[in-house]
Amino acid sequence: MTLFDRLKQLLGSPKFSHSHSEGDDGGSGPCKPISCMEAIAKVHEYLDGELDGISSEEVAHHFSICQKCYPHLKLEERFRVLLQRSQQDEACPEHLREQVLELLAAEAAEPR
Amino acid sequence: MTEPGKGKIPKADFNEEALPHMDAVFRFALRLSGSRDLAEDLVQETFLRAFRSWDKYTPGTQCKSWLFTICRNVFLRHRERGQRHDEIVSENVDRSSGPFEAVNPVWVKAVKADPEGEFFDAIVDERVLQHIQDLPEDYRTAVILSDLEGLSYQEIAEMTDVPVGTVKSRLFRGRRVLQSALYDYAVSMGYIKDTSDET
Numbered sequence: 034m035t036l037f038d039r040l041k042q043l044l045g046s047p048k049f050s051h052s053h054s055e056g057d058d059g060g061s062g063p064c065k066p067i068s069c070m071e072a073i074a075k076v077h078e079y080l081d082g083e084l085d086g087i088s089s090e091e092v093a094h095h096f097s098i099c100q101k102c103y104p105h106l107k108l109e110e111r112f113r114v115l116l117q118r119s120q121q122d123e124a125c126p127e128h129l130r131e132q133v134l135e136l137l138a139a140e141a142a143e144p145r
Numbered sequence: 146m147t148e149p150g151k152g153k154i155p156k157a158d159f160n161e162e163a164l165p166h167m168d169a170v171f172r173f174a175l176r177l178s179g180s181r182d183l184a185e186d187l188v189q190e191t192f193l194r195a196f197r198s199w200d201k202y203t204p205g206t207q208c209k210s211w212l213f214t215i216c217r218n219v220f221l222r223h224r225e226r227g228q229r230h231d232e233i234v235s236e237n238v239d240r241s242s243g244p245f246e247a248v249n250p251v252w253v254k255a256v257k258a259d260p261e262g263e264f265f266d267a268i269v270d271e272r273v274l275q276h277i278q279d280l281p282e283d284y285r286t287a288v289i290l291s292d293l294e295g296l297s298y299q300e301i302a303e304m305t306d307v308p309v310g311t312v313k314s315r316l317f318r319g320r321r322v323l324q325s326a327l328y329d330y331a332v333s334m335g336y337i338k339d340t341s342d343e344t
Binding site: 073074077078081083104107108109110111112113114115116117118119120121123124125126129130132133134137140141 | 156159164167168170171172175176185188189192193196197247248249252255256260261262263265266268270273274277288291292293297298313316317320323324327
């Protein structure tokens with residue numbers, strides 16, 4: 034699952050809107066509200082799937098309702114997609130693979 | 146097959162356990178060194194050392210991480226013998242920038258001109274890789290292992306022999322430096338409008 038797919042899944046709630054204003058913690062909802070500062074501070078751990086002490090739903094909920102923070106999540110996500118794209122189809126060259134296998138065969142044949 | 150009482154696996158299993166990771170080790174070596182020639186040397190040396198010390202590998206653990214660790218150690222030793230001038234310059238520049246702000250100042254600028262981040266699509270892969278290469282080694286290693294290879298914070302911490310908190314810090318700073326460089330490049334190429342002077 035790509036980061037984008039994960040984001041779409043997390044933000045798939047019908048409650049998604051851009052009505053949140055600066056300083057608002059998200060109002061009532063199924064998740065404990067968190068502040069903009071907390072959401073921004075956790076954005077890396079959220080996208081890395083490494084949150085500690087806070088649930089991904091709580092962070093996702095904030096981004097889904099906060100029009101100030103959401104673009105930061107979006108940009109962070111696009112940045113990661115760019116990094117992933119940059120190394121697509123980068124395989125070990127065939128000649129190197131053969132060299133490694135020859136090296137290992139020679140090493141294995143060495144008398145101990 | 147495991148040797149009785151040893152908990153180790155014989156070299157015959159090296160082919161099954163280690164060799165499938167050759168593509169990943171090559172990519173890692175390439176990103177780490179920035180040179181195809183050096184990356185090829187690193188891959189050869191990594192697999193030779195891994196083969197020779199295969200009895201030290203613990204079955205059931207992450208073989209890819211183990212190979213990455215060897216590869217990075219080989220790279221660091223190589224670098225110690227002749228540290229590149231541009232890397233010394235880069236590390237001095239990047240580490241003198243002091244504490245980072247909680248809100249990414251690059252995103253603050255980018256949001257005004259391109260909130261969807263479409264400018265990223267215009268940046269060619271070679272430029273991305275060049276800027277990854279320009280990162281200080283410890284930031285670069287963290288970014289490569291997390292963002293390109295998908296390793297967890299814990300795996301990276303074990304690989305690089307630092308606490309998880311240090312991994313997080315390196316990732317945070319490495320990404321910030323990289324984002325800033327890519328944004329500046331996008332502005333210079335006209336992919337995104339510079340909003341620095343706008344209030």
